[in-house]
Amino acid sequence: DTGVSQDPRHKITKRGQNVTFRCDPISEHNRLYWYRQTLGQGPEFLTYFQNEAQLEKSRLLSDRFSAERPKGSFSTLEIQRTEQGDSAMYLCASSLGGTLRLAGYTFGSGTRLTVV
Amino acid sequence: TQLLEQSPQFLSIQEGENLTVYCNSSSVFSSLQWYRQEPGEGPVLLVTVVTGGEVKKLKRLTFQFGDARKDSSLHITAAQPGDTGLYLCAGDYGGSQGNLIFGKGTKLSVKP
Numbered sequence: 001d002t003g004v005s006q007d008p009r010h011k012i013t014k015r016g017q018n019v020t021f022r023c024d025p026i027s028e029h030n031r032l033y034w035y036r037q038t039l040g041q042g043p044e045f046l047t048y049f050q051n052e053a054q055l056e057k058s059r060l061l062s063d064r065f066s067a068e069r070p071k072g073s074f075s076t077l078e079i080q081r082t083e084q085g086d087s088a089m090y091l092c093a094s095s096l097g098g099t100l101r102l103a104g105y106t107f108g109s110g111t112r113l114t115v116v
Numbered sequence: 117t118q119l120l121e122q123s124p125q126f127l128s129i130q131e132g133e134n135l136t137v138y139c140n141s142s143s144v145f146s147s148l149q150w151y152r153q154e155p156g157e158g159p160v161l162l163v164t165v166v167t168g169g170e171v172k173k174l175k176r177l178t179f180q181f182g183d184a185r186k187d188s189s190l191h192i193t194a195a196q197p198g199d200t201g202l203y204l205c206a207g208d209y210g211g212s213q214g215n216l217i218f219g220k221g222t223k224l225s226v227k228p
Contacts, residue, residue, distance in 0.1 A: 004158075033215060042122075042204050042218035043159065056215060091158050101208070102147050102166060105216065107158030 004108035006092050012114045013082055020078045021111045025094030031101060032075050034067055035091040036060070037110070043091055049075060050097055082115045089113075120207050122219035130227055132194055137222045139205035140187045146208050148188045149216065150179055153202040162190075195226045 005024040013019050025032045030051050035043035046065070047057045051072035061067075064082075069075040079086055089112050093105040123138045139148070147166045151159035163172050165181035165188060172179045176199075178191040192199055202223050206216040 035218075040220070042120075042206075042220045045215040045217065048215055093158070102164050104149055104161035104164055105159075107151075107160070109156070109158050112156070 004092055004094055004106050006090075006108035006111050008111055009109060010112045010114075012116060015084060015115055016081055018078065018080045019082060019113065020076055021090055021092075021113075023075045023077070023092030023108060025074070025092070026106055027073075028096070029094035029106070030072070030097045031095045032069055033093045033095070033105065034075070034077050035093065037089045037091055038087075046077075079113075082113075084115045087113055087115045120205060120217055120219035122203075122205055122222050124222060125220065126223050126225075128225045128227065129195055131196055133226075135192050135195060135224070137190045137192075137203055137224075138187070139189070139207075139219055141207060142186065143207070143209060144185050146185075148181060148185075148208070149206045150188070150190055151204040151206060153204060153221070159202075159204055192224075195224075197226045197228050200224055200226050 007022045011019055033048040034046040036046055037043045045058050046061050047067050049069040052069050064080045067077045089110040091107055091110045093107040095101040095105045121140050149164045150162045152162055153159040163179045168183045168185045170181040176193045180189045202221045204218050204221045206218045208216055
């Protein structure tokens with residue numbers, strides 16, 4: 001078990017460009033979550049998957065954001081037409097489902113996005 | 117809207133001092149988790165509390181869940197510089213929601 005992996009660790013992009021982040025969860029975990037964290041704030045929920053199904057999306061997730069988990073394994077988060085306000089740390093986490101999620105989430109190290 | 121309020125936001129203390137961090141909500145949690153986060157890294161789970169009134173200890177850290185399951189506290193005894201970091205509480209409101217709601221965190225700095 002290598003934990004939750006996120007790639008890339010850092011991304012600098014110009015405003016208006018598209019970016020895609022990848023998350024590889026713990027293999028036994030059927031739930032996968034995306035959070036966004038800005039400086040001085042706690043993580044804010046964006047969306048989560050149970051297996052390949054996207055079960056919930058936050059109102060923070062504008063139409064420019066899309067997430068997929070095609071085979072219930074890794075997930076991608078794409079941001080189209082990036083804006084400076086998208087600059088943040090994007091965190092991925094995974095957990096077991098149902099009451100087993102009480103065992104806690106395992107977070108990746110995050111992808112730091114800077115939009116210039 | 118379910119909000120989790122943490123206090124204080126910042127705490128700077130000397131090595132050896134004790135401290136308490138609070139996490140409060142107007143809503144009832146089915147469970148509450150505490151995480152610690154270091155700069156440039158993701159949060160790492162410290163503990164999950166589930167039962168009202170529950171107390172859990174992790175070495176010098178003591179976690180308490182309020183009787184009504186609306187609040188929690190984290191107490192650190194004899195803080196050390198290695199305790200420095202961002203402490204986050206996260207509430208699970210159960211039901212059909214699958215996501216944790218995080219507080220803004222308490223940034224702790226322990227000086228030698």
